[in-house]
Amino acid sequence: DTTNALDALSQEGLSEEPVVQREKEAVGSGGGSTWEVAVAEERRKRQQIRRRRMRMKSNVDRDENEEGEEEEEDNNSGGGGGERQREHPFIVTEPGEVARGKKNGLDYLFHLYEQCREFLIQVQAIAKERGEKCPTKVTNQVFRYAKKAGASYINKPKMRHYVHCYALHCLDEEVSNELRRGFKERGENVGAWRQACYKPLVAIAARQGWDIDAIFNAHPRLSIWYVPTKLRQLCHAERNNAAASSSVSVGTAHLPF
Amino acid sequence: DTTNALDALSQEGLSEEPVVQREKEAVGSGGGSTWEVAVAEERRKRQQIRRRRMRMKSNVDRDENEEGEEEEEDNNSGGGGGERQREHPFIVTEPGEVARGKKNGLDYLFHLYEQCREFLIQVQAIAKERGEKCPTKVTNQVFRYAKKAGASYINKPKMRHYVHCYALHCLDEEVSNELRRGFKERGENVGAWRQACYKPLVAIAARQGWDIDAIFNAHPRLSIWYVPTKLRQLCHAERNNAAASSSVSVGTAHLPF
């Protein structure tokens, strides 16, 4: 069937890329600024803790090596033989286009969401058979099941990262397709395309009373995914903006306070 | 309003009862036996761990007291002034009957479920206002909110313990009321009444295709409560029993294997 064809298409050859350094993540736009400051502070604190822990850990590693032979330098094999390989990174592709080289396309990305749905359906069937609690969403349990079933290329951070892109694909395939074509043409990277998916979704929410949860739940393939935090926040912020500006235009006719 | 009247009714005077010893809990009836053995073993292991931890903890307590003055004997005040008092225990009451003495009646019990619903509605309103994730069930968050709002007599273990009793009250008030009258008349305790609530619920499930989750979700006041594990298990076990015996009666007409 077509499912496995797509799988095979994107699975040959896995990547090993060079390393550079790390950079601070840019803060997303479009929210209340005091809130963002608080978030940034919190993040800074955690980073400190993490770094301290990290340093301690590497000390321990060194200590554990003190006795025993000298390790070969530049040895990155880490002990065992089969290091788990990463998936190829995504690139922006047009609908129907297959990614060339060590890349995966967006049809493949969306296909992963369909696969998760199938795994959920299997988990649900098993739960019902056993009379156990039956998940309605793609939970940790489903990701675990997918891994056991051999779909090691499916993981939670990745799926959560692109949920809103899949949402746009479900809710307005025309708009989604046009966005892909535009971003491909301009040679934008996946991150830029991903960011751009938010805006049309907020526009859809605006037309439907801002209830993004209701919008997700009304769609049979989308209802099994948790609404991403950032999308929810954007809808909320934009609703407030819209309300504020409409109340200004109303308010000036009557009284501002 | 009537809400506060009921509250006041059950709040005067709090209990201080004598202490005896502890006993092993009887295992519930009506499930697969190999499974129950496994559960019992698991429980035994945990008990050992817990007891060991307990012993260590009381050693530490003693050590911490070593320096400092001798404590007065039989001092159970524990340091501060306002020890938190427990609620009066429930007794089986008829519908409309108010419990006498240091007891609470079952109308009061069911009233607590209505109060939780009101707290949930408030939590939902706040979440929507803030554009945050909106709970559909009575979650930890709701219990925390209830406590902060001063309803310290509401707590999770208690509410979860009697959910199925409330379910029967919601789903078939006639049957629920008759059960209460019968158990009161025979002078049964709350535990016995609570156990007896399972059977009519399973009968209701049997009539509706065994889907206890669907039954809970279809009822507006019940849908906000998680289906209790034991009720789910009983429905599952009974469904299998029913299927087995019907397949026997069918099987004998054709072939047993």
Next chain:
DNA sequence: AGAAGGACCAGTGGTCCGTA
């Protein structure tokens, strides 16, 4: 620089079991 995902963390559902 951009991206994939191991691994962490705060707070959850669930309920045991020391306590009154």
Next chain:
DNA sequence: AGAAGGACCAGTGGTCCGTA
């Protein structure tokens, strides 16, 4: 003996950040 509930625990949703 029967019951109320503090407190624990395994596994969750969420996502950071060291890694390729």
